[in-house]
Amino acid sequence: MNNRKPMLDVLQGREPAHIPVWLMRQAGRYLPEYRSLRATAGSFLTMALTPALATEITLQPLHRFDLDAAILFADILLVPMALGSNLEFREGEGPVLQTTTTNNIDNLKYDPEKVGSVFEAIRRVKAALPAPKTLIGFCGAPWTVACYMIDGNSKNNFAVAKSWVKEQPQLLQQLIEVLIDASENYLSSQIEAGAEVLQIFDSWAGLIAGDDFHSYVIAPTRELVSRIKRKYPHIPLIGFPREANESDYAAYIRETGVDAMSIDHGLDLQFAKRDLQIIKPLQGNLDPALLVQGGIAMTDQLNVIFSTFGKKHIANLGHGVVPQTPPDHVAQMVEHIHRFGI
Numbered sequence: 001m002n003n004r005k006p007m008l009d010v011l012q013g014r015e016p017a018h019i020p021v022w023l024m025r026q027a028g029r030y031l032p033e034y035r036s037l038r039a040t041a042g043s044f045l046t047m048a049l050t051p052a053l054a055t056e057i058t059l060q061p062l063h064r065f066d067l068d069a070a071i072l073f074a075d076i077l078l079v080p081m082a083l084g085s086n087l088e089f090r091e092g093e094g095p096v097l098q099t100t101t102t103n104n105i106d107n108l109k110y111d112p113e114k115v116g117s118v119f120e121a122i123r124r125v126k127a128a129l130p131a132p133k134t135l136i137g138f139c140g141a142p143w144t145v146a147c148y149m150i151d152g153n154s155k156n157n158f159a160v161a162k163s164w165v166k167e168q169p170q171l172l173q174q175l176i177e178v179l180i181d182a183s184e185n186y187l188s189s190q191i192e193a194g195a196e197v198l199q200i201f202d203s204w205a206g207l208i209a210g211d212d213f214h215s216y217v218i219a220p221t222r223e224l225v226s227r228i229k230r231k232y233p234h235i236p237l238i239g240f241p242r243e244a245n246e247s248d249y250a251a252y253i254r255e256t257g258v259d260a261m262s263i264d265h266g267l268d269l270q271f272a273k274r275d276l277q278i279i280k281p282l283q284g285n286l287d288p289a290l291l292v293q294g295g296i297a298m299t300d301q302l303n304v305i306f307s308t309f310g311k312k313h314i315a316n317l318g319h320g321v322v323p324q325t326p327p328d329h330v331a332q333m334v335e336h337i338h339r340f341g342i
């Protein structure tokens with residue numbers, strides 16, 4: 001037996017004592033205690049940038065459920081904010097970011113003081129976290145963050161960002177390089193503060209494919225991963241190129257240098273087992289709608305996932321927990337996973 005952390009066991013290639021589980025967006029609006037804190041704090045940004053609040057919210061789901069990891073309560077758009085872009089979260093509308101144009105890329109300068117509270121929250125969570133639990137830090141991948149910086153919001157499916165791929169490749173590359181530098185800095189500070197695993201969220205990776213995917217998803221991720229690995233070889237990284245096509249998922253896991261890959265719920269499990277899991281462990285991919293449904297529909301699909309991947313796997317969703325999820329179903333999911341294979 002080992003007394004190690006199940007998350008780290010899987011990420012370092014060992015069989016875990018039980019299948020580790022955490023959920024993207026495990027802290028958030030489906031929890032009544034989150035909604036009541038949000039009502040008093042006023043805004044999402046106030047919560048994310050106040051260490052006492054961010055610490056409390058990060059730990060809220062771990063107080064309720066036997067999750068194997070905490071993910072820092074923050075947002076991928078804090079990096080553009082630290083680069084000087086104005087960021088707002090509007091009620092009912094989601095994030096709105098000042099758009100980056102041809103003229104203002106040169107003005108982007110990463111100021112670590114703007115996100116100093118994030119690193120303080122990591123220190124506090126780490127101090128409070130029980131030994132078997134793993135603390136996950138994260139950032140957005142350069143491509144996904146560039147999408148928000150170019151379009152300002154997701155209303156038009158990042159039409160302007162996609163047009164830059166074909167019409168402004170040099171400008172896009174310049175922005176991507178700014179984001180690689182800033183993300184390296186931001187992730188390094190998270191590690192110094194106590195993050196034990198990092199996840200790189202490329203939520204909009206599926207907007208591009210083939211050569212474009214290679215240029216703007218794989219190459220920048222590989223560069224970011226290799227810079228972090230050079231400085232912190234012991235820190236595992238998980239990549240999530242959401243909604244990529246099968247051959248792009250396969251290229252991503254082979255070429256980026258990540259230690260594990262998160263997969264969305266659209267991906268075929270037999271393909272994932274045959275072409276992806278033989279290379280590195282996977283994370284995912286229960287449909288968040290099945291977590292809303294709960295019961296046998298959910299546990300049946302979890303059984304399918306685990307009989308496909310076995311124990312060297314990280315249980316998670318194919319995307320984030322949605323606000324209408326009943327918390328009891330999260331408890332049911334976590335218990336079911338921890339019972340599996342014992």
Ligand code: CP3
Nearest residue numbers: 024025026027028044071072073074075076094201203320
């Ligand atoms: O996973 C966690 O529990 C940790 C915290 C976390 C948040 N955002 C908190 C959040 C993480 C890891 C993220 C990542 C993030 N943020 C991504 C990548 C993952 C994904 O969902 O694809 C993206 C694209 C963003 C940008 C973002 N932030 C959007 C599009 C939105 C609005 C949509 C929504 O769900 O409201 C946010 C707001 C946000 N980030 C909330 C939370 C808990 C909701 C804030 C609220 O209204 O209370």
